Amino acid sequence: MAALSFQLQHNDTGSKARAGLITTDHGQIETPIFMPVGTVGSVKAVSQQLLNSDVKAQIILGNTYHLYLRPGLEVLEKAGGLHRFNGWHKPILTDSGGYQVFSLAGTRKIKEEGVTFQSHIDGSKHLFTPEGVMDIQRTIGGDIIMAFDECPPGGSEYSYARKSLELTHRWLDRCVERFNSTPDKYGYTQNLFPIVQGAMYKDLRKQSCEYIASKNATGNAIGGLSVGEPEPVMYEICDWCCDHLPAEKPRYLMGVGTPWNILECIGMGIDMFDCVMPTRNGRNAMLFTTRGVINIDNKKWEFDYSPIDEGLDSEISNYYSKAYLRHLLKSKEILGLTIASTHNLAFYLWLVKQAREHIIAGDFESWKNNIIPVLKQRL
Incomplete structure (x- = not known):
């Protein structure tokens, strides 16, 4: 089985938009692409049959935090991974759960080792470390798995954003080491995407893009946008990041957004999107x-x-x-x-x-x- 590959097929003449083809062991994905969010292994209210026939989805998401808590890793592992558990046989991307953990502001505690938090289900205490999150995502079995990062609020002070970014990069090093030292679990290749952070500060974003690019991953993600900042600022930071991420790798903008947000960001060179907006709205x-x-x-x-x-x-x-x-x-x-x-x-x-x-x-x-x-x- 082969690692994810990205073929850049066309560049728009009037913008930075591009069309490409991502190939995974569970199938190909034509970009730009929108990925329906299936947080707990299902896209809310939509069956896998409808995702295929009506939605024409090419890839869906699962969430590490939620799947870890319920149904739990034992159920998923005995099933043979999420693909076999939920019957979706096209590509799956799993979010690291970082955003969900950090949204639990009242119960979580960040330290160098990782993050301790309480389950929203029963209040039980848990620890997510970069190594543990890699192991969890290996067990869930996504084709694309995300690095564990800290997502600072959009209005973060520079000093906090810088410290947060440095922690995210140290965690990324640990994610990469663990990912590279553990085998694929179910007979197909999994791929790790790092995440650019840095809040609304261009120098931090540039530093993060360069650090992440140095890992030579099969794809890269931009996080920490659409978290309360004004729309023009989101566009400015997204555009800046695209200019500093490798053109030969797919770029994934996490959690954005409205139809017009997506079109504008496609014009900046983004290839992959996800958002709960279509189902929630x-x-x-x-x-x-x-x-x-x-x-x-x-x-x-x-x-x-x-x-x-x-x-x-x-x-x-x-x-x-x-x-x-x-x-x-x-x-x-x-x-x-x-x-x-x-x-x-x-x-x-x-x-x-x-x-x-x-x-x-x-x-x-x-x-x-x-x-x-x-x-x-x-x-």
């Missing part, structure tokens, strides 16, 4: 469509029997009407959550596919500038 009656944003709760949709979005190649988006979906969500019917979540994910995958096609055609920048105002419309 869908469960709360916000639909992203090819014509704009719909709050399906609004009374104006009560008698609208037209399909949710005829602009998508999605059976669910074309089969069910806006009026029916509104009725389901108003009635708190579980089917409504499935329809809304599946539709939003299908839209996100449609969007990155369109972006890829326009990169290849050479007119991505003009297409992006024309479509973003449409997508932002409130219908």
Whole structure:
């Protein structure tokens, strides 16, 4: 079995956007790509069959923190890893759990060894170390596993951001050492991605990009954005990081964001995205469509029997009407959550596919500038 490879196929003539092909032992991924978030081994309200047929997902995420706590490593290992446990046979990326652990501000304690925290489920105490997180992700079995890092708040003071970055880099060294000294667990190759940190400080971000690039990993990630900073600042830091990360490796922007965020960051050279927004917003009656944003709760949709979005190649988006979906969500019917979540994910995958096609055609920048105002419309 072979390590992840990245083939850069096309560069847009009017921006830094690019189209590529990632190859893993569980299949290929056409970039730019959006990755649905399957925190506990499932994308909320969406079956694996729908992820394949309607959403057309090429890779999904799992989360180390949540899967470690439940169902636990013994269950996953006896199943033969997450792919066999949840029946998803395409690539999987596992987040290290760092963001989840650090969001437990009231119960966690950071030290050189790692982070102690209390489970949100039963209050039990746990320790995550860089070595332990590598072992956990080996057992979960993701094709791409993430380094354990500290994600400082967006408004962090420079002194804290610098100390945090230095800790993240020391932890990265330990992650790399542990990763390189342990074998792949289930007969296919796993790949470690380091994470760029440095808060909103360009010198720290540059330092982090250079340090991470020196590890010569198969891909690199940018973390610590979309954590409360103004949108223009997010774009500025993302663009800066892309300029200082290797062009021959895939770049993954973690946890971002809206459809227009994704398009803007594609234009800066980002290849991979994930975010809970499409499913979370869908469960709360916000639909992203090819014509704009719909709050399906609004009374104006009560008698609208037209399909949710005829602009998508999605059976669910074309089969069910806006009026029916509104009725389901108003009635708190579980089917409504499935329809809304599946539709939003299908839209996100449609969007990155369109972006890829326009990169290849050479007119991505003009297409992006024309479509973003449409997508932002409130219908």
